[in-house]
Amino acid sequence: AGSSQTNVPPTVRIKRPATDSTARIGRPLKIVAEAFDADGIAKVEFYVNGTSIGTLTRASYAMQWTPRSAGTYTLTAVAEDKRGARATSPPVIVTGR
Numbered sequence: 001a002g003s004s005q006t007n008v009p010p011t012v013r014i015k016r017p018a019t020d021s022t023a024r025i026g027r028p029l030k031i032v033a034e035a036f037d038a039d040g041i042a043k044v045e046f047y048v049n050g051t052s053i054g055t056l057t058r059a060s061y062a063m064q065w066t067p068r069s070a071g072t073y074t075l076t077a078v079a080e081d082k083r084g085a086r087a088t089s090p091p092v093i094v095t096g097r
Contacts, residue, residue: 009087010037012044012079019092028064033089035061035079047076067096
């Protein structure tokens with residue numbers, strides 16, 4: 001406490017699925033993110049098309065999501081470090097079929 005150092009935001013990316021992959025309608029898709037921060041990660045929240053599907057507060061950051069209809073979905077993960085800095089992963093695009 002009392003440090004005047006800038007809080008560097010975490011790094012976060014979705015490891016699985018790969019972008020441009022296909023998700024089967026009605027079948028769970030495992031989404032795996034990895035996040036790093038010198039201050040420690042407080043939480044990782046997963047989003048599909050901008051809607052939160054859940055938050056995890058400890059590694060490993062993996063969550064299941066089931067597409068309900070055909071179409072294109074944008075998956076992102078937002079990591080927050082223990083000092084409140086946030087970062088959003090590059091988007092991963094999957095197609096529900």
